Amino acid sequence: MTRNYDAIIVGAGPAGIFAGLELSDAGLNVLLLDKGGEIDARVCPVQKGSKHCVFCSPCYLVSGFGGAGALSDGKLTLSTEVGGRLQELIGLGQAEALVEYVDSIYLKFGAPKKVYGTGEGIAELERQATLADLKLIPVRLRHLGTEHCPEVLKAMYDYLSSKLDIRLGTTIKDIVVEDGKVKAVETSNGERLHCQYLILAPGREGSEWLSNEAQKLKLSLNSNPVDVGCRVEVPMVIMEKLTSVLYESKLVFYSRSFNDRVRTFCMCPGGEVIMESTGGSDPVTTVNGIGYTKPKTKNTNFAILVGTSFTEPFHEPIAYGKYLARLANILSGGVLVQRFGDLMSGRRSTQARLEHSLVEPSLKVATPGDLSFALPFRYLKGIVEMLQAMDKLVPGVASPHTLLYGIEVKFYSSQLKLTPRLETEISNMFAAGDGAGVSRGLVQASISGVVVAREILKRLGKS
Numbered sequence: 001m002t003r004n005y006d007a008i009i010v011g012a013g014p015a016g017i018f019a020g021l022e023l024s025d026a027g028l029n030v031l032l033l034d035k036g037g038e039i040d041a042r043v044c045p046v047q048k049g050s051k052h053c054v055f056c057s058p059c060y061l062v063s064g065f066g067g068a069g070a071l072s073d074g075k076l077t078l079s080t081e082v083g084g085r086l087q088e089l090i091g092l093g094q095a096e097a098l099v100e101y102v103d104s105i106y107l108k109f110g111a112p113k114k115v116y117g118t119g120e121g122i123a124e125l126e127r128q129a130t131l132a133d134l135k136l137i138p139v140r141l142r143h144l145g146t147e148h149c150p151e152v153l154k155a156m157y158d159y160l161s162s163k164l165d166i167r168l169g170t171t172i173k174d175i176v177v178e179d180g181k182v183k184a185v186e187t188s189n190g191e192r193l194h195c196q197y198l199i200l201a202p203g204r205e206g207s208e209w210l211s212n213e214a215q216k217l218k219l220s221l222n223s224n225p226v227d228v229g230c231r232v233e234v235p236m237v238i239m240e241k242l243t244s245v246l247y248e249s250k251l252v253f254y255s256r257s258f259n260d261r262v263r264t265f266c267m268c269p270g271g272e273v274i275m276e277s278t279g280g281s282d283p284v285t286t287v288n289g290i291g292y293t294k295p296k297t298k299n300t301n302f303a304i305l306v307g308t309s310f311t312e313p314f315h316e317p318i319a320y321g322k323y324l325a326r327l328a329n330i331l332s333g334g335v336l337v338q339r340f341g342d343l344m345s346g347r348r349s350t351q352a353r354l355e356h357s358l359v360e361p362s363l364k365v366a367t368p369g370d371l372s373f374a375l376p377f378r379y380l381k382g383i384v385e386m387l388q389a390m391d392k393l394v395p396g397v398a399s400p401h402t403l404l405y406g407i408e409v410k411f412y413s414s415q416l417k418l419t420p421r422l423e424t425e426i427s428n429m430f431a432a433g434d435g436a437g438v439s440r441g442l443v444q445a446s447i448s449g450v451v452v453a454r455e456i457l458k459r460l461g462k463s
Helices: 014-024 086-090 092-108 122-131 149-161 204-216 236-246 317-332 340-345 351-355 377-393 442-459
Strands: 002-010 030-034 075-078 135-137 140-143 165-168 172-178 181-187 192-200 226-235 250-254 261-269 272-278 284-290 299-308 336-339 403-410 429-431
Touching: 002 014, 014 030, 014 092, 014 149, 014 192, 014 442, 075 092, 075 442, 086 092, 086 442, 092 442, 122 135, 122 236, 122 377, 149 165, 172 204, 192 442, 204 317, 226 236, 226 284, 226 317, 226 377, 236 261, 236 299, 250 377, 261 284, 261 377, 284 299, 284 317, 284 403, 299 377, 299 403, 317 336, 317 403, 336 340, 336 351, 340 377, 340 403, 429 442
Parallel strands: 002 030, 002 192, 030 165, 192 429
Antiparallel strands: 075 140, 135 250, 172 181, 181 192, 226 299, 226 403, 250 261, 261 299, 272 284, 336 403
């Protein structure tokens, strides 16, 4: 069976959704595909009471309409400085204009009006961070919240479902190219879907698949840095100095021992630590965080990620990250948790020590243990030095009671060689979003979808 489309979008995360929104009003025949399910069907068994990750295939938390961000805390980072490399691909002016455009679309579909990072006191926080050897990157931020993010996405789904074809639970086996030009995709059940244009936007969960497809098609690839670290959980009151003004505190530090770039990521005041499965046919369990518009716990959690670049012949950042995650899985059956004081004392955490801790773990199924058996010394050293630097800015972060969950790995695809219009080396085949190594967050992923869609409309004389 064959079908013909003007455009096929692989991946229903923010990049795919925003490409669909741009194309949907032009009268084109468009298909949006994703291997996951609908929003309401995406319920993690751990959140329903399971004590261990059961490796749902695909993982409900990272696959389906809305992508990995659908069940996150929904941070819209309204900046070109963080969240991806679109500024270098499309230019600062266009990137800034598209930040405002994408933000207006989110508002149209129900995003809250409140914006963080615009109040008084930011300059003083920057000064204090500098004195602690940290760089604070203040950004405007709109927070959807874990409970409201699906509502915004449902509104987008309802709008799109009457304007284009949406197929969920569908995986792509092959991309068909003839004479250097994309022609079709083949699904895992043998169906061939022809298209004039193809947008590859598989998200982080699909980054390994995209890398494999790129290698099969002999596309140029550059390895992204590997971001590895842990999720930190502290009492919410400790971080209020930052979160009350900025909500998301983007802090950057260069480790004294190795000069690696260490950064905070995905800060969730009043949120919960969660586990998720990623890696397609060869999954691993990693750790993440979610946050609500109204605090659900007395804790704040955030990631500390260490970015390292490798020299030749290294070219498998995804395999390396999965290897480290699997070490933690072997040691714990899922996710490890360790008190910072125990790590510094060179001993594993136990259930008894956790019960006497001032921080109550929000991820109840995490196994007390020793992160030093899973994380290489270089990463641990960077994390420790970052926490000690942060403690000068917000005293209490490096408390013995602080909890560290591991490990957290961000699986970014190897960077495809792309034009400023995000076209690959294959004519009429574009790549967008986190899985393509273009973005690292909801806003820039959404922008990348808009850039691709507008180029397609221009070529079709529809712009």
